[in-house]
Amino acid sequence: MARRPTGRPETRLAHSGRSSSSSGRSVNPVVERGSTMLASQASELYAPSMQPYGRHGTSTHAALREALGQLEGGASDVILAPSGLMACTLPLLAVAEPGAHFLVSDTVYGPTRRFCDRTLGKLGCTTEYFAPEIGAGIAGRLRKETRAVFIESPGSLTFEISDTPAIAAAARAAGVATVFDNTWAAGVWHHPLDLGVDVSVQATTKYVSGGSDVLGGAIFTRDSALAQRMRDTAMDLGVSVSPDDAYLTLRGLRTLPARMAQHQATGLALARWLASHPAVLRVLHPALEGDRSHELWKRDFSGASGLFGVVLKPAPAHAVHAVLDALELFGMGFSYGGFESLAIHCDPQIKRTATKLALGGPLVRISAGLEAPADLIADLEAALAGYPAG
Numbered sequence: 001m002a003r004r005p006t007g008r009p010e011t012r013l014a015h016s017g018r019s020s021s022s023s024g025r026s027v028n029p030v031v032e033r034g035s036t037m038l039a040s041q042a043s044e045l046y047a048p049s050m051q052p053y054g055r056h057g058t059s060t061h062a063a064l065r066e067a068l069g070q071l072e073g074g075a076s077d078v079i080l081a082p083s084g085l086m087a088c089t090l091p092l093l094a095v096a097e098p099g100a101h102f103l104v105s106d107t108v109y110g111p112t113r114r115f116c117d118r119t120l121g122k123l124g125c126t127t128e129y130f131a132p133e134i135g136a137g138i139a140g141r142l143r144k145e146t147r148a149v150f151i152e153s154p155g156s157l158t159f160e161i162s163d164t165p166a167i168a169a170a171a172r173a174a175g176v177a178t179v180f181d182n183t184w185a186a187g188v189w190h191h192p193l194d195l196g197v198d199v200s201v202q203a204t205t206k207y208v209s210g211g212s213d214v215l216g217g218a219i220f221t222r223d224s225a226l227a228q229r230m231r232d233t234a235m236d237l238g239v240s241v242s243p244d245d246a247y248l249t250l251r252g253l254r255t256l257p258a259r260m261a262q263h264q265a266t267g268l269a270l271a272r273w274l275a276s277h278p279a280v281l282r283v284l285h286p287a288l289e290g291d292r293s294h295e296l297w298k299r300d301f302s303g304a305s306g307l308f309g310v311v312l313k314p315a316p317a318h319a320v321h322a323v324l325d326a327l328e329l330f331g332m333g334f335s336y337g338g339f340e341s342l343a344i345h346c347d348p349q350i351k352r353t354a355t356k357l358a359l360g361g362p363l364v365r366i367s368a369g370l371e372a373p374a375d376l377i378a379d380l381e382a383a384l385a386g387y388p389a390g
């Protein structure tokens with residue numbers, strides 16, 4: 001029985017994308033693997049309604065798209081990508097043309113920046129970076145060749161919140177599309193499309209899947225013309241997502257709101273404890289009272305994930321490495337949003353060209369997992385005991 005999902009977001013996430021199970025009896029949809037998709041009669045093969053080939057997706061992908069449509073405050077079009085990075089790059093590629101100009105936040109995820117500089121550059125496009133605090137000032141940077149403004153907020157590694165409604169309004173007034181990387185808030189705590197943004201994207205690799213075992217991306221929009229351009233670009237590139245990966249992503253999505261609540265609580269507990277530790281210069285967490293982005297976060301977000309930064313008091317890199325090596329419960333690896341906590345030294349990967357970054361000490365990024373907060377704090381306390389500035 002296919003039920004129409006109703007109710008609050010958590011309820012709709014649990015009940016949408018459920019109608020494709022083959023027998024109609026299992027809770028979850030089947031993993032429909034297929035390259036060849038058979039038509040039932042010859043005249044059907046070229047019909048517009050026919051999903052002609054596996055690359056365009058199967059019923060498993062349709063179930064995931066339907067359920068993702070409940071995130072982000074609701075999107076009329078959801079496009080799947082095989083990675084979060086491709087969810088970031090497809091919208092830009094869809095509007096790129098020789099001579100086009102792009103405005104991108106200086107705090108953008110590193111590989112998105114690399115795509116803009118290298119691949120968009122090769123297509124004859126130029127990318128200019130803007131300070132995350134630019135707000136309505138973006139109007140002065142828009143040109144007649146500008147095709148998109150790309151925002152990521154909070155910024156990668158440094159967690160500044162941008163005035164998204166002001167940026168989106170200025171871009172819209174000039175007829176320029178806005179794209180927003182919403183991975184940090186997972187589409188649960190922040191709805192860019194409700195703030196005037198045209199396209200929201202996420203690495204579902206992170207919080208949506210939640211298991212650190214599958215890569216994926218999703219693109220959300222309410223602009224059907226733009227959606228068609230992005231789908232055409234995906235089709236031309238041969239973008240496809242494995243049905244098994246779509247299934248795993250959908251399974252993670254069901255429990256996303258409950259996990260986000262715990263990631264938020266644990267992240268805040270760790271951030272507050274770290275903020276008062278003598279080895280810590282400051283904590284970069286927009287949901288912390290007194291953070292430089294706290295007011296904008298309160299205005300535009302309804303919650304926080306478990307990812308934040310810690311600036312330690314100045315000390316050589318080997319002292320920072322010693323703290324990270326002493327941690328027992330925090331893994332050292334890229335990505336975030338999984339059930340296990342992570343901690344990494346960020347200084348080597350920070351890239352800024354439009355702004356000067358002066359943090360005052362080494363930067364460590366914490367991804368608060370689902371372990372007991374008291375255990376994580378005890379682990380941090382033991383590891384920080386030997387830090388020279390402590």
Ligand SMILES: *Cc1c(COP(=O)(O)O)cnc(C)c1O
Pocket residue numbers: 083084085086088109152156181183184203204205206215216217335
């Ligand atoms: C991880 C991440 C991406 C890229 O996602 P992948 O699935 O690893 O390609 C993009 N943007 C942000 C903000 C991310 O954290």
